[in-house]
Amino acid sequence: MSDAILVINAGSSSIKFKLYALGAGEALDTVFSGVLDGIGGDARLKAKDGDGRPLDERSLDKGAAADSGAAQKIVMDWLEDRLGGHEMIGVGHRVVHGGPTFTHPVVVDGEVMKTLESFIPLAPLHQLGNLDPIRLLMKEHPGLPQVACFDTAFHRDHPELSDRFALPRALYDEGVRRYGFHGLSYEYVGGALRRLAPEIADRRVVIAHLGSGASLCALQGGRSIETTMSFTALDGIPMGTRSGAVDPGVILHLIEQKGMTAHDIGTMLYRESGLLGLSGISNDVRTLLESDDPRAAMALDFFSRRVAQAVASLAVSIGGLDALVFTAGIGENAPDIRRRVVEALAFAGLALDAEANARSDLHVETKGSPVAILVVPTDEERMIARHTRALLLAAGEGG
Template identity: 60%
Template sequence: MTEAIFVINAGSSSIKFKLYRLAGRDVALLLGGAVDGIGTRPRLHATDEAGAVLVDRSFPPDEIARPSQAQHAISEWVAPHMADVELIGVGHRVVHGGPHYDHPERVTDEVLRTLESFIPLAPLHQLTNLDPIRVIRERRPDLPQVACFDTAFHRGHPEVADRFALPNALYDDGVRRYGFHGLSYEYVSGALRELAPKLARGRVVICHLGSGASACGLLDGRSLDSTMSFTALDGLPMGTRCGALDPGVVLHLIEQKGMSAAEVGRMLYHDSGLKGLSGLSSDMRELLASDQPAAALAVDYFALHVAQEVARLAVTLGGLDALVFTAGIGEHAPEIRARICARLGLLGVTLDAAANDASETWIDADGPGPHVLVIPTDEERMIALATLNLLRPAA
């Protein structure tokens, strides 16, 4: 039997999964895939370790309208592939670890109860993250499960970056800037360190641009500041989330427009961002392909606000040595990278147009300005390694 770790990365619109075999203190991919387009264009696809397609199946929207239905589809498909595998554990991405968890934790009743208390802080994600944990605990209570937190990478922020300008009692009660996408930032910063060790020790901004979007400023591989804060709603505009917003708008909607807190929450999380601006779609690919003025506005708004946040983070870092793009839009949308970088000329950022169009690793033009890179992220590998290290500590 092959010892292995199964990884589940449940997001707001997709559920990714990967199966890794143990290879000493490392892990090696056996298969991986995802169900994406949940509720809109559901599709289950998976490949083996060599990239050969194992399944590519589309579903009617109502057949996989919820994450729980996606989990069921994954379980049904993956079961025959587990016949010769002995799982030592399952690793999960959990978006919010709150003030309690700054490293991966084995899931217990107490840990699960604590994580459930953070659902209001990440309503798009936390519940989805915890559902597979509950299902596996019911079916395989003996199987160890490990929660890996998107907030953990940012827990070393200096206090000045963690605080809101609110009364101290609220900070002591956990109202602070947590930051998210930490598993992605940890992986990409490690990949940069292998690729260019000297550069990785410098002042780096990583832009994780996907359906959820954020940016992180790192010095010597350590997070100093991030655009997301108390919840995954803050910062950059996203697929359906508004990003940074004057809190007075929320008060206005409740007090003057008569909206309930639940109605405001739904609008800010589900009907804003690219979807709200364009009135068409939350998918950047569709917006780039559209000739509608509202689509063009959404794209321009996104690029402008990413550039503004990169500049802000450069102030925190005291300069900029490298700008790194990752995640779905960051890795696969050359036009968006070009629009963002065109606004960052004041920082000396320049692109090699051909390298950018080809999505090469190094896409900056020769010159004295910051390096610009495209580095694919791999949150699932980070989760697998964290799970291995927790369940099988090094001697």
Template identity: 55%
Template sequence: MTEAILVVNAGSSSIKFQLFEVGRGDELNRRLKGQIEGIGTRPHFLARDAKGELVVDKSWSDGEVGDLADALDELVAFLREYVGEVPVAIGHRVVHGGPDFTEPAVVSPWVVDRLERFAPLAPLHQSNNLAPIRIVLERRPHLLQVACFDTSFHRGHPDLADRYAIPKNLYDEGVRRYGFHGLSYESIARSLREVAPEIADGRVVVAHLGSGASMCALLAGKSIESSMGFTALDGLPMGTRPGQLDPGIVLYLLREKGMSPNEVEHYLYHDCGLKGLSGVSNDVRELLASTEPKAKFAIDYFTYRIALFTGMLAAALRGIDGFVFTAGIGENAPAVRRSVADRLSWLGIELSEQANTNNELRISRQGSRVACYVLPTDEELTIARHTLRTLRAHTAESLEEKRA
């Protein structure tokens, strides 16, 4: 029977998943991609095969799939019917690995409890990421699960990039600059070796622009600096998050506005960013289509901050050879890319208007000092690779223990 790896990315009311078959030489082939959304309200199960053909489109009435456990049951039942058996391992995206986890980890109750401590640092994601892991641990404790962290790719940063200007005792407790979207940046670093080898070993700035947005400085494919820090609030403005913020503003909200810490947290995670600036929407597509001046201002602010952080990251790299746009906005919004490139013309980025409009792979002109690319990120394949590698190592260790 063919081995299969299941990749899961769980949210508060959805489960996104992909299924990969393990081929010869441990090559991973994507077989299924889908999600169950609207869990607890209007559940809807949609999945497509490797050719993009629909294999399931199913809805339930209210209450039929009331929680994440019900949704997982439906997913497992579907996989048994479609594939014939459950996967040999499950890989999970977990946003925050904290100071303890610098690489993918085999899941255990101790690991999950340790990771739950970082939920306050990623309240939109961490507990949701861990929920399906707990359910599988309870129901199928012998099925290998691997937690793959968005912070791991950045953990090799030098101390100069890793520290805040605060007393060392806080750093020792884990108050440090972690960086996020690491699975995406790892995917891009790998892709560059195939599609743009002329810059893959050079100095590259990558902009992961989605509802959550950040930037990363790659040197020879390794992260040396990131726009995000201790939490996923830092750096670029995002859909509903403010990005870089004077900490005095938080004190102002607490003291002058009388907000509680929980109210401040909700405000910063849900009411700021492009939504707060525009008063129109947190969706860049709606902002680009709007005639409201505040919508245009929000987009201008977004691209301005991207340009500012590019300068910071270029300084960390001591120059720049390439720039990569990725994620939902980066891959699909030519107007945003054009505005960013215009602000970075001083660095030597010159776009081809036609290539940019057509969302081509390379969008910089011939002769541009800095090569500019649009690359799709593939976090799921990155998770699948880590999970398979961990499975093989875990199996080898078990064999060694039996021989001993």
């Protein structure tokens, strides 16, 4: 039997999973990966082996994955039937919010779980779904170590200047501050730059994590200095269904003049805004790019301009810009969005090589550009596996 680590990246409507075999040194070899999506509705399970060959793809019985707990049970049953010669020595989880308490990955026990549950109001769309699989595994596999890896941890050594809101100090002391998210992605991409482009890895870099959830982060010396998301994963640029930054006066207006409740406003900001709200068509960039509806074009222009504005703003925090890095689903796979963003930044000397951009090469800037422009795939699950292995080895749990 060879040791393996399971990684679970659970959200409100899907559960992604990967099994990594521990190889020689620090090697992590993907055994298989998959996703169960459509939780609460028409759920589907899809999986492939480490070489990308299909293992399973099927629709689930109606109601079989009615909630995240039921979905996780389906995933675990599927996994246990396919472990073969691998023995799970631990499970690593993506947990969106570590609050002011957790600055590094941690082995989960009862007390840690209580603290993580207290952060649910800070990330209502994500935190509960992140914790459900941990809760189920604690019940059904009580001896199996579980590690929580936080999307906020990468940003926790921000200078106070980057952490504060212009609100009374007492609120900051209570934990109302700019936490930042997508930290596992930024940590992975920042590390990948040391291998792929070491000449810029420690310089002034802005990473644009553009997916259904989207944010940007300014790094210097490989450390997070400033990021667009803040107290919650709503802030910053617009996303698939999330609004991004909104004038606080709009919220007051909706309460006072429209009679909307906190629940109503939360639903609108998290689920009905962003690209979906702007276009009235879809939250999916691929659908909007294929549409000839002028509302789709407006939504994409709005999104691209806000990304470019965020790049320029973050450059102030690090005293300039040596590299812009695109990552995540849109950042890696939508050349037209990259083109729109970079064209809006042409005043700062940024320019794309059209052919390299169309191919999504590592470097997509023009020759001689003063600012490097890169496309670097992210891998949050591998980052979680690395943290989990390191913590288990430190605790003497793994070989």
